Amino acid sequence: MPNTNYLQIADDEASTTISQSVATEGVGFVDGKIVPIAEARIPILDRGFIHSDATYDVVHVWENHFFRLDDHLDRFMNGIDRLHMSIDYTREDIKKILARCVVASGLKSAYVEMICTRGVPDGNSRDPRRCTNAFYAFVVPFSWVATPEEQKKGVRLHISKVERISPQSVDPTIKNYHWLDLVRGQYDAFDADADLAVLTDRHGNIVEGAGFNVFTVKGDTVATPGTGVLKGITRKTAIELCAQLGLAVQERDVPTADVLSADEVFLTTTAGGIIPVRYVNDRKIGNGGSTTSLRLRDLYWEAHRDPRLSVPVSV
Amino acid sequence: MPNTNYLQIADDEASTTISQSVATEGVGFVDGKIVPIAEARIPILDRGFIHSDATYDVVHVWENHFFRLDDHLDRFMNGIDRLHMSIDYTREDIKKILARCVVASGLKSAYVEMICTRGVPDGNSRDPRRCTNAFYAFVVPFSWVATPEEQKKGVRLHISKVERISPQSVDPTIKNYHWLDLVRGQYDAFDADADLAVLTDRHGNIVEGAGFNVFTVKGDTVATPGTGVLKGITRKTAIELCAQLGLAVQERDVPTADVLSADEVFLTTTAGGIIPVRYVNDRKIGNGGSTTSLRLRDLYWEAHRDPRLSVPVSV
CATH class of the missing domain: 3.30.470.10 (Aminotransferase class 4, branched-chain amino acid transferase, N-terminal domain)
Known part of the structure; x- marks a missing residue:
């Protein structure tokens, strides 16, 4: 089945569930x-x-x-x-x-x-x-960090000056409800007329947002923060899919400058999968295209037909 | 009424409420x-x-x-x-x-x-x-950070290596439920055979514990962390009472070394008032006496008779 069909399913499903919710x-x-x-x-x-x-x-x-x-x-x-x-x-x-x-x-x-x-x-x-x-x-x-409609419009990401709670305080790999920093970042994003905020660590590297991980694409290399973040399952899926596409994946510190100079930026989250970002801090990312991100998004939804990953709900 | 009476009231009340709870x-x-x-x-x-x-x-x-x-x-x-x-x-x-x-x-x-x-x-x-x-x-x-019985035995405080969530992430002056770092510190304290943990900031200064502020007494000077902490109401009361006693109060960074070399250490909390600490990290504090802390504790319970501070419960 062509990839666009998967996206179509996603869009239809989204509007159905959101209108009912x-x-x-x-x-x-x-x-x-x-x-x-x-x-x-x-x-x-x-x-x-x-x-x-x-x-x-x-x-x-x-x-x-x-x-x-x-x-x-x-x-x-x-x-x-x-x-x-x-x-x-x-x-x-x-x-x-x-x-x-x-x-x-x-x-x-x-x-x-x-x-x-x-x-x-x-x-x-x-x-x-x-x-x-x-x-x-x-x-x-089902809920979306950015709905398919918002994705079409172009998701705007704000790099917040709020520090994500440090791993020295709370281990981010134990998924937890300590979100006041993320909420503070979210209000910063609203003030900056953006949709979503990504927080930074004490050294100015980006880390994560409210329920999502962040990736940059530069040439054939994809990077995502290696520490100070939840090891998301969609993050894991994205890393596997990048390998399938022959992209190099680096789990490492990602300075703010790398985000602003990236060819593409995308988010990964259980609440919506792989979500291309078009703007960061009012700056259009790369040439505004999201070729790699959209390809990964297609593969992500295709993976939902893989019986090694998708298990029928049955009682 | 003599101060000891107030303490007696506190002790009796505590055992009553705790046994009923x-x-x-x-x-x-x-x-x-x-x-x-x-x-x-x-x-x-x-x-x-x-x-x-x-x-x-x-x-x-x-x-x-x-x-x-x-x-x-x-x-x-x-x-x-x-x-x-x-x-x-x-x-x-x-x-x-x-x-x-x-x-x-x-x-x-x-x-x-x-x-x-x-x-x-x-x-x-x-x-x-x-x-x-x-x-x-x-x-x-009414609940106690350390019960009157535990206070008689001598409260043991553990200085945890866990960092308290930074003010750069979550504003500690907005009282909040982000306690996973405090809980982590508490388990460290149990491992160290202590009763309570105080967390540190990224510079190694002590900050606060689970629901309490910390004070040191050295000669005629009392010190308590000035930033990175909740501005406790019992903390405020203790500062006012220190002034009454002619003690100098410093709200400033309090390095771990200052706690270990203090004459006395005490905690302030709505859940128990002013609580003398006898041991920090297995070390007996000062000469083991708590003259100033106990005097402040007496004054604290006396203040409960002051109509400017205590208002009858009435509907």
């Missing part, structure tokens, strides 16, 4: 039960809320298939372990729960979030070891 | 209603949870009086504003809500938390401007 669409999994999303609530005393003491992961479902579910589960289970948490559900239990939630939601394409929190403490204790860790999940319509 | 004690304020704490839940999709996009404050009630409520409200309202959030309740409304919650809880001494979150987004949007910000509150029994 209201807070009542989707389901949550709380206290071992599947409930409508509008009724899915967590205890106000859960340390996952009042200390953001939690890890999570998001896998997407596209046309009734989970994409790279095992990769997401690897990262999620690892995060739980490294935060000194544990849950009663096994990896296989979680797979079943997520599949049941997707089926219950009735959604063909969806954003599927699994969450492990420190939980509610025993009595009045402030000791995290005295909490019963909790597992939650929810399924909502 | 179970997850069922207290109340929450959610969706405009007061409910038992065990039923107080927030929507799983609230960005306050899934992006920790929130600010909060904690005021304590001691013997049916709010302590420095106006100071806490000043900080809370400022945080809401600086995060580009707004709520329908006025400052006076919030005072009434909190008082009603305390009365409903039946607690004489309590930990009273007010929260403003980004809220649930409109449909499937990722734009924080399209959220309806939410206000929540809860009242639970």
Whole structure:
């Protein structure tokens, strides 16, 4: 099937899900039960809320298939372990729960979030070891960091002066909810009339944005920050696809100047896949074309037909 | 009344509330209603949870009086504003809500938390401007960073190598739930057989711990970190009390070495007041006495009888 068809599917699916999306669409999994999303609530005393003491992961479902579910589960289970948490559900239990939630939601394409929190403490204790860790999940319509319509218009990226929370403080490879820096960057982007913000580290290298990794293309070489970022599953997919195209991939520090002088810039995210960026800080990137990015985007959606990566949702 | 009486009150009250404390004690304020704490839940999709996009404050009630409520409200309202959030309740409304919650809880001494979150987004949007910000509150029994019993045994502080999240990333003067670095430090402290951790900044100066500020005493001079920390209300009270005692107070960078060579070290927190530290990194501080810290602790509890600071809970 030609690549444009995949994109067409993406665009149609997007408009369908976005027009339907209201807070009542989707389901949550709380206290071992599947409930409508509008009724899915967590205890106000859960340390996952009042200390953001939690890890999570998001896998997407596209046309009734989970994409790279095992990769997401690897990262999620690892995060739980490294935060000194544990849950009663096994990896296989979680797979079943997520599949049941997707089926219950009735959604063909969806954003599927699994969450492990420190939980509610025993009595009045402030000791995290005295909490019963909790597992939650929810399924909502597929969501886009930049919608296909926004991509057509040309995504505008703002390089924010806000520093991404340092790995010396919070390990970014344990997916977490510490987003106040990202939100601050996002408001900077709005002020600069841009769509999205990428934050920098203390040395002025770019790192990541709100739910996405960033890549530059210069000639036959693709670069993406190697440290200080979440190792995104879409990032991993993009790196694999670059290899297929014979491009060299460098995971390294990426100074702001490299972004501004790149031929192309693209974002990778579970919430939308591979997203070409046309403007950075009001500057048109390269010649404004996105040949490599668009080729990667096509390959990304094609990969959704690969049974090694896409697994049918079944209960 | 002699100072020891105040401490006695503190100790008695603590043992009473702690023995009573179970997850069922207290109340929450959610969706405009007061409910038992065990039923107080927030929507799983609230960005306050899934992006920790929130600010909060904690005021304590001691013997049916709010302590420095106006100071806490000043900080809370400022945080809401600086995060580009707004709520329908006025400052006076919030005072009434909190008082009603305390009365409903039946607690004489309590930990009273007010929260403003980004809220649930409109449909499937990722734009924080399209959220309806939410206000929540809860009242639970008074809680201690270190209980009076632990204080008698001698509180052990661990200087963690984990960096506190930088002000370049998240403004610490907007009280927030980004605690994963503090939790990481806490587990380091447990490994080091200590009770509590204080984190450092990127230059090796101490900054703050999980819900508390840190002070050193050296001769007639008291020092506490001037930047990179929450400007605690108990910190403010301690600074005022030091002035009363004729001590010089320096708000400045406090290198780790200054903590280890101090005559005394104490913590300040709404969750327990002024708490003397006896050991830092396995080293006994000063001569092990805490004359100044204990004097400040007495004055702190005495201040709870000052009508300029303590306001009766009334609805």
